[in-house]
Every structure is written in structure tokens, then in C-alpha cells.
Amino acid sequence: MNSWIFQAKPERYDVQGYVSEFKKIYWSVGHVKHAQSISLGDEVFIWKAYGNPRDFAGVIAHGFIVEPPTEKQKILLPQNLGDNYWRGGGFEKSTVKVGVSLDDVRPTLATGALRRERLDADDILSKSQIIKVRNGTIFFLKPEQAVRLKELWSKPEYLEDVIPEEKEPKNPFWNREELLLALELYIQNRKSPPNKSSKEVESLSKELNQLRACIGGPGAKSLRNTAGVYLKMMNFRSYDPFYISQGKVGMRHGNKLEPAIWNEFFGKENELFKACRAIREALKELPEYSSDDSEDDGFSEAAEGRLLTRLHKLRERSVKLVNAKKNWAEKQFGTLTCEACGFDFAKVYGKRGHGFIECHHRKPVHELGDGHKTTTEDLALLCANCHRMIHRQRPWLSVEELKSALC
Numbered sequence: 335m336n337s338w339i340f341q342a343k344p345e346r347y348d349v350q351g352y353v354s355e356f357k358k359i360y361w362s363v364g365h366v367k368h369a370q371s372i373s374l375g376d377e378v379f380i381w382k383a384y385g386n387p388r389d390f391a392g393v394i395a396h397g398f399i400v401e402p403p404t405e406k407q408k409i410l411l412p413q414n415l416g417d418n419y420w421r422g423g424g425f426e427k428s429t430v431k432v433g434v435s436l437d438d439v440r441p442t443l444a445t446g447a448l449r450r451e452r453l454d455a456d457d458i459l460s461k462s463q464i465i466k467v468r469n470g471t472i473f474f475l476k477p478e479q480a481v482r483l484k485e486l487w488s489k490p491e492y493l494e495d496v497i498p499e500e501k502e503p504k505n506p507f508w509n510r511e512e513l514l515l516a517l518e519l520y521i522q523n524r525k526s527p528p529n530k531s532s533k534e535v536e537s538l539s540k541e542l543n544q545l546r547a548c549i550g551g552p553g554a555k556s557l558r559n560t561a562g563v564y565l566k567m568m569n570f571r572s573y574d575p576f577y578i579s580q581g582k583v584g585m586r587h588g589n590k591l592e593p594a595i596w597n598e599f600f601g602k603e604n605e606l607f608k609a610c611r612a613i614r615e616a617l618k619e620l621p622e623y624s625s626d627d628s629e630d631d632g633f634s635e636a637a638e639g640r641l642l643t644r645l646h647k648l649r650e651r652s653v654k655l656v657n658a659k660k661n662w663a664e665k666q667f668g669t670l671t672c673e674a675c676g677f678d679f680a681k682v683y684g685k686r687g688h689g690f691i692e693c694h695h696r697k698p699v700h701e702l703g704d705g706h707k708t709t710t711e712d713l714a715l716l717c718a719n720c721h722r723m724i725h726r727q728r729p730w731l732s733v734e735e736l737k738s739a740l741c
């Protein structure tokens with residue numbers, strides 16, 4: 335007797351639904367070599383691959399071959415084919431089927447499905463084809479693998495059937511704004527970087543935690559401790575020609591963003607300092623992030639990062655300033671029209687549209703930290719459509735760029 339794993343990908347076939355409906359199921363046999371070697375009485379484990387969104391992968395049913403490979407037209411129970419479980423336009427390619435009688439069905443983690451991770455962790459099963467190859471629908475199990483898999487299957491762990499959230503490490507990745515501040519500290523002290531317990535590193539750690547509180551997202555507010563901050567700063571050393579030319583190699587554990595940022599700013603210290611000033615300005619001005627802050631307003635995040643995106647919105651939504659701008663325009667032109675497309679809410683919507691228009695802060699986001707207080711001249715009047723179009727993708731467009739892009 336041989337043992338097999340039959341795999342299905344949930345985005346193509348709802349195998350959980352199929353094994354839940356029928357005690358006897360049919361499986362396609364695409365390869366002649368399989369058609370020749372699968373025989374009556376063979377053992378079968380039904381395997382569900384990861385879904386999208388990613389859930390779990392693993393064994394969801396067990397059974398035995400009760401009908402050998404047979405032409406589709408000649409099978410005993412055509413009503414059990416389960417063709418209605420195909421998804422996303424998938425269809426049956428192979429015309430040869432084997433029949434499997436299921437004796438144990440556990441389609442979800444809550445009902446005791448055997449998770450792939452338990453095979454990964456097992457000396458014998460981690461070498462099996464399903465783990466090593468992954469792609470395919472039929473996998474042969476070596477005898478010792480089959481014995482082991484049966485053992486694991488007989489000791490289910492009943493887990494909550496929840497889809498885990500997108501995994502983010504306990505310490506979320508450093509974002510652009512955090513890295514800029516760390517790079518600044520390094521650049522200011524290239525020849526002798528401050529140590530872990532220095533005032534400088536401590537104050538950067540405080541600043542970064544404040545930044546985290548401001549942009550929201552996972553992680554405690556005391557996330558960036560001095561040890562971590564020090565390491566991150568020193569990571570930049572591994573890109574520093576001054577350091578490398580001395581024949582030393584820095585520690586390099588960083589993500590892809592680090593070399594990108596190094597290349598963007600190395601040799602352009604003034605740009606870096608300007609960007610950091612904008613970040614500090616935002617930290618001073620922005621209230622702490624709260625989950626009520628709706629981020630879903632059709633604005634993409636500025637290339638400069640989440641913090642400055644918030645600052646841009648805060649400034650162009652200042653009620654006092656917006657009113658002043660609108661009053662000024664009404665006095666000047668007698669109407670409020672979009673500076674990009676000329677749309678006039680009052681003309682189109684009558685009374686209801688009167689006095690309505692949005693304001694957009696013209697200044698490039700990275701220049702928001704120049705200490706200049708926003709005035710009505712920094713604001714452009716835009717209709718809601720044009721304003722969204724400016725912010726829809728990065729890089730954000732200037733009003734003039736949008737204007738010339740109008741069809």
C-alpha cells in the first residue's frame with residue numbers, strides 16, 4: 335500500500351467545501367506515472383495550500399482509494415465530482431479520476447486540521463516533497479513519512495479558526511522618517527558616533543517613540559529603545575566610504591530602505607537636515623494619533639512618509655486659514671472656483687454648493703519644516719475631484735502639474 339498527499343490551492347478550488355459535502359470524493363490524476371502507481375486501498379491525505387489572504391496550509395482530510403484511476407465518463411458517482419467548487423474561472427484539465435473515501439474530515443483549524451508548521455518542525459516530514467517542492471497536486475509519501483504523518487494527524491491540536499493578521503514583527507520595521515533621524519545622528523558624528531548610553535542616543539530614542547505615537551500602528555510607545563536606536567545608527571556605518579576605506583566592515587542587518595536612504599542623502603547633508611527639520615516640525619505640531627483619524631480619504635501617503643502626510647492634511651484643513659482664504663477669494667473674484675479645472679460648486683449645485691471648495695497646501699511636503707507659518711498664500715483652492723487627483727498617487731502633483739495633465 336502506498337500513501338499520497340493530494341493538494342489543492344484554495345484560490346482555484348474550494349477543497350474545504352468539497353470535503354465537507356461528500357464522503358466520497360474524486361481527484362484528478364494528470365500524470366500517467368501517477369495513474370499507473372495509485373491503486374485500490376492506498377492511503378490519501380488531502381492537503382489545502384495557503385489561501386489568499388494567507389490563512390493556513392495543511393492536511394484537512396484523510397481517506398483511502400476506493401476507485402482506481404478511471405476515465406471521467408466511467409466513474410461510479412459522477413454527482414460527486416464537485417465541479418461547482420472551482421473558483422476564479424478554474425476548470426478541470428485532466429480526464430482521469432481516482433475515487434477517495436474519506437474517513438476523517440477536519441477542514442478548519444478549529445476542527446483539528448494539521449498545520450504545515452508541524453511538518454516543517456518534524457525531522458522526517460520536513461524532507462517530504464509537499465514541504466520541499468510545494469507545487470503540484472499529487473505527492474508520493476515515503477513509508478516512514480507516511481507513518482509519521484499519520485501519527486501527527488492522530489494527535490490534532492484544536493486551534494481557533496482565525497485568519498492571522500498580516501504578520502509584522504513585534505518591532506515594526508523602521509520607516510523612512512525614523513531612518514532619516516538615525517542617519518542624521520550618524521552623519522553628525524561620523525568620526526566618533528555616540529555610544530549606547532549617551533545623551534544623544536537617548537534623546538533620539540525619545541523622539542522616535544514620540545514619532546511612533548504620532549503615526550499610530552502596532553507597537554508600544556517605548557518601542558525604540560536606546561540599544562535598538564544605537565544599532566540602527568551604526569548600521570549606516572557599513573555604507574560609509576570613510577569607514578569602509580579603513581578596511582573595516584560595519585554591521586549590516588538592515589532592511590532595503592537603509593541603503594536607499596544612504597544613497598539618497600549621502601553627500602547632501604543639507605537635504606537631510608531639512609528633511610529632519612520637517613519631521614521635527616510635524617512632531618511639534620501634530621496631535622497623537624488616534625484610531626478615529628480617518629486615513630481612508632483617497633490620499634496616498636506622500637513619498638516623504640506618513641508623518642508629513644498628516645502634517646500636510648492638518649495644515650490645509652485649518653478652519654481659520656481655510657475660511658480666511660475663501661473670504662479673500664470671494665472678495666477678490668466674487669466666486670470660489672477650482673484653480674485647476676475652474677469648477678464652481680455654486681454654479682453646478684446652486685444654493686447647496688455655495689461657499690464650498692477645498693484647500694490644498696501648495697508647499698512640497700519636505701519643505702514644511704522651514705519654520706514658515708502657513709498663510710493663505712500657501713493654499714490653493716481646489717474642487718474635491720482635483721484635490722483627490724493630486725493626492726491619489728505618489729509623488730503628489732503640484733497644482734500646475736495637475737492642470738497641465740487635465741485632458
Ligand SMILES: [Zn+2]
Nearest residue numbers: 672675717720
Ligand atoms: Zn477641479
Ligand SMILES: [Zn+2]
Nearest residue numbers: 650693694695
Ligand atoms: Zn492637499
